[in-house]
Amino acid sequence: MGSFSPEMLQELLPQYYKRLFPYSHFIKWLSYGNVDKNYLAHREFSFTLEGDIYLRYLTFTNQAEFETSLKKKCPIKIDIGAVYNGRATEHQRMTNFTPVERELVFDIDLTDYDDVRNCCSGASICEKCWRYMTVAVKILNSALTEDFGFSNILWVYSGRRGIHCWVCDPAARKLSGQARSAVAEYLQLVSGGDQVTRKVNLKGETGVHPSVERAVKIIKDGFQQLCLEDQDILGNGRWNKVLDLISDTDLKNDLEQTMQKHNSSVTRWNELNSKVSDYVNTRDWKKRKTSKAILKEIMLQFAYPRLDIAVSKGMNHLLKAPFCVHPKTGRICVPFDPLLVDKFNPEEVPTVSQLLDEIDKFTSTATEEQKKMKDYKKTSLKVCINVFEDFLANLGKSWKGELIAKSDESMEF
Incomplete structure (x- = not known):
């Protein structure tokens, strides 16, 4: 069911962006409850289009703009950058264009384990070497929560052979470049x-x-x-x-x-x-x-986790967004629960073709009421979006804390 080959991607992506991409969840995350419309508008995005066409310094002021652009351009990859002191589209006109906020991010790839894994090499992975990623998640998640006190951490499967970690606590997003380097060096043992x-x-x-x-x-x-x-x-x-x-x-x-x-x-x-x-x-x-x-x-x-600490140190480094479709495997870059990482199997992550087949299969037997459900709820992507929703619910508690603190500050004389 839903077998995928890279040649199918350009045919499937328009349907994926039209029917399955979780736009409201995605923009809710990157807005961080911020009432200042400039916050999202100052965030840099990049799109990679078919034929290796790379569009950088893209910005969007709201969900509608972002959604329209994705449906029109159908990027094979979306990358997320920092929040800057101005709109990224205007960076050439600004003399002091600088990043002011950015999630603390980590990128771990199985190719960095090629000197110690004997089952696979390069882009290939299997159940045996994926256990390196399981260990990495357990070690890093423990360090980030216990040693640094972070609680808003999004773990995402890259779609092929690695994992990405987004630390989204307010304190993490505001870290200076020097502080990010200190955290990265602290966590790098290999x-x-x-x-x-x-x-x-x-x-x-x-x-x-x-x-x-x-x-x-x-x-x-x-x-x-x-x-x-x-x-x-x-x-x-x-x-x-x-x-x-x-x-x-x-x-x-x-x-x-x-x-x-x-x-x-x-x-x-x-x-x-x-x-x-x-x-x-x-x-x-x-x-x-x-x-x-x-x-x-x-x-x-x-x-021990093999970290690409250059990714973590640089505020202006872009990282692949969750819910992209990996162009080689067709698998979705899905969030997963770090506490259930032992049960996570990358080979069970749905492909874009599988998801579209699941919608058709569901619709063929659904009642008229069931057909009105959002399309992702008709598929196995629902489980992954539920993980994202739990992350957003926890993140929302920190937004409320920030808003209360700002309110208190404005009342001080």
Whole structure:
């Protein structure tokens, strides 16, 4: 049902934008309850059209303008930028055109895990490597809520091989570039390119930061299935990537022999865990080169979120909007509940062709009253829009708080 091929996109997009795109929800989100009409009008959008035609610095003053433009242009991609100190369409005439507000955003892509995933590579994904994204959501959501106190966080599947995170709290949207960099650096533990062997260094002789300990615990809960069973990181011909992180030559040689005595990543890891723990806890720290935190470093290097922190640092960086249709897969970029991320399966996300088929199927047996329902409620997109509605309801509480605070300020003498 609803099989999709990229050649169908230009035929399907007009129907999608006419019948399914949640315009009112979308504009309600980006207006943030703001009574100032300039707030939305100062937001930058960009459209990518068929043939790689890129339209940047687009602005819309209301839902009707936005809806009319989408239906007319049928972009294959919509990107959302910052709110500026003027209309983006007038940026060339302004001498001080600068972003003043922007969600704190994160972009995580499975291609950045190609050095540790063994099931797929490039644009390909499967149930096994998608577990990296599940771990990433759990770790980042915990850090953003517990360490920073954010509560208005929108998680979105990119439509193919990644996830986007939009932190929408008022405090997050007003962060300076320097503060965004500080948050991004705080959350980045894995760094260094393909030529760097050791990508995580905790310097853990005197203990590890509580946020890192929390991340390690989350990873540890699923480490056996993700890294040892699914990715087989200690499999034949693969264990050197792990052993190369051991700095002490005698310990590394001992572990090399241990690897050859066993025939599974699980038993090899259990032996490695035991030998490394004994070694780092019994040797004088001044004489050894391997940190007490080495086991945590290994788990973090192989499973901690790989962040593109340039996206998070820059206020003027654009990010793909929720509810776009991915042009290669046809899947919708849908919001999902981070607390139910274990149940989220990207291969079950509906394609645009599937949704249109669902409408036809529903309509064929519906009563006249049922046919009057909004089209998205006739499809599996309804579940995803419900997630978005829950997010908006929570966001609305912060709007009310802001309005009360502004009201109080205006009454002070």
